[in-house]
Structure formats: C-alpha cells, structure tokens
Ligand SMILES: [Zn+2]
C-alpha cells in the first residue's frame with residue numbers, strides 16, 4: 543500500500559507509491575505512470591482499455607451502454623469507470639496519522655482513498671477534441687456521478703478529477719481516459735486557495751470567481767468564448783502559454799447537482815476549446831483538472847468550481863521549482879486572441 547507523508551516544513555503531503563513505478567534504476571523521463579508500459583499498444587489486443595480486455599481492469603464501478611457498437615460481437619459499453627490497477631490511494635476506510643520515531647516531525651498515514659480510471663470511449667484512437675458531443679456528455683456525466691458517490695464517503699476530503707493527454711502530460715496510454723482520485727486530506731495549496739477565497743468573500747461580500755467572470759467579460763481581452771452557461775478565458779495570471787479556464791456562470795462549489803442543460807453545454811464547450819488547442823497547437827499534450835471545493839466547504843458561497851486546462855508548451859524548470867514563480871513567455875492576451883481565431 544502507498545503512504546502519505548507530511549513535510550514538517552511546509553505541511554504539504556506527498557504520496558509515496560512504490561508499486562506504481564519501476565525500480566529506481568528503471569526510472570526514465572516519460573515513464574508510464576499509470577500502468578505497465580508493456581501493455582501500451584495502438585488499439586491492439588494488448589490495450590487494457592479496449593473492448594474485449596475488460597477482465598484485465600477488474601470490475602467496473604460504473605458502466606454506460608451505447609447502441610452504436612452492436613453487431614461486432616463486442617461488449618456494448620460506451621464508457622466504463624474501473625479501479626486503477628496501480629492506485630495512488632486504495633481501499634478507503636479510516637486513516638490514522640502516525641509518527642516515524644519519537645515526536646511528530648515525520649508524520650505519515652496509510653495511502654487510503656480511491657483511484658479510478660474513466661475509460662471514456664471504446665475506440666482506442668478517439669480523444670475529447672474529436673469525440674461526438676453525446677460521448678463527451680457521457681464522460682462529464684460519469685464525473686458528476688462518481689464525484690457524488692466518492693464525496694459522500696466519510697473519510698474522503700477531496701475528489702480530484704483530471705485528464706492527462708499525451709506522454710508529456712504523464713500518460714503513455716493512448717486510449718482515451720481520465721482519472722479520479724479521492725483523498726483523505728486537503729492539500730496545503732488547496733487550503734490556501736480556500737482561505738484566500740474566504741478572505742475575499744469576507745471583504746467584498748462576493749465570490750472572487752464570479753467577480754472574475756464579470757471583469758473578464760467587461761475587459762474582453764482574454765475571453766476565448768462564451769456560451770449560455772460557461773465562460774472560457776485565459777487567466778490574467780496565466781502560469782504558462784495557453785493556460786485556459788472554463789468557468790461556469792452559475793455559482794456552485796462543486797459539480798454535485800449540476801443540471802443536465804449545463805452538462806450538455808459543457809460538453810460542447812470542452813470539445814470546442816480542446817478542438818481549438820488540437821488544431822492551433824497540433825494536438826498538444828495537456829492536463830485538465832476539475833477543481834471542486836473540499837467536502838466540508840460544500841455548499842460554499844466563496845468557492846466556485848471550474849476546469850483548468852494546461853497545455854504542455856512549457857517545462858517547469860529550476861526557477862519555478864526554486865522560487866515558486868512561474869515565468870510565462872507568452873501573454874494570455876495574445877494566446878486568447880490566437881485561440882479565438884483558431
Ligand atoms: Zn485501447
């Protein structure tokens with residue numbers, strides 16, 4: 543089992559999960575962080591996520607069925623959510639902090655939690671940018687459904703939904719998939735965000751994200767697109783080129799209870815934005831993260847769920863690691879203009 547360890551200097555937590563990786567001497571750049579790289583394949587019988595290989599993933603916790611793959615003798619699923627075979631956190635249940643040696647300098651606890659993979663589509667070569675809208679609606683619906691289940695478990699503090707696209711973004715499995723990790727702690731950087739959004743709410747009486755939406759619309763310098771329910775912007779404080787945020791106009795602290803009309807709109811927004819990046823930057827590697835308030839903060843007036851997309855046009859290097867200051871060589875205004883016209 544993996545282990546959570548706390549840095550006594552920053553109070554930040556790390557997960558030590560040796561079984562997910564190779565031996566130290568086998569570590570390489572672009573190592574597959576998710577599953578044995580021997581299984582990587584271009585849509586052949588070796589891909590664990592392709593139809594026909596369901597048994598290699600263990601029992602699904604959620605399956606959606608479509609009717610577009612009948613007659614080929616393959617299982618008729620359109621989406622499956624399965625436990626990650628090499629989980630960062632596993633097993634759930636109560637977690638107890640313990641100290642290594644006397645005193646409480648080195649605190650650690652069992653790596654309990656949940657780690658799931660959303661196999662987004664039966665077709666090995668699809669990606670969100672090229673999927674039909676109904677398929678992406680299914681992906682988003684599965685996020686909302688699994689979020690609702692996991693966040694209700696008493697030991698879960700935070701549910702992180704994310705997608706790594708391409709080897710530069712942390713995966714070598716081509717088959718379209720995203721991941722969900724439910725963790726028993728709220729990490730320090732998230733706690734800081736919560737504290738600052740609370741402070742903003744106390745001072746201004748409004749949500750900082752709602753205010754950002756209004757301000758970006760008024761300035762109209764970093765807006766990529768706007769629909770009935772969502773606003774797509776490049777943030778004023780973008781960390782790297784083409785950092786893109788999808789902000790829902792309706793104030794909600796998490797995706798829990800998001801109405802179907804918004805899911806449908808979001809599917810189209812996500813396809814549009816990722817399609818623009820796909821065309822404009824030639825199918826870049828990227829990560830996207832769905833940011834929801836930690837459990838105890840929901841419902842909250844001050845936190846506003848949203849999606850952050852970070853294309854990998856940029857390597858975090860010594861200065862960022864040493865100072866915590868990001869050095870972005872392209873202005874978000876320029877990137878927004880480019881993407882709007884793509
Ligand atoms: Zn596959």
Ligand SMILES: [Zn+2]
Pocket residue numbers: 749750751752753792793794844845846
């Ligand atoms: Zn808000």
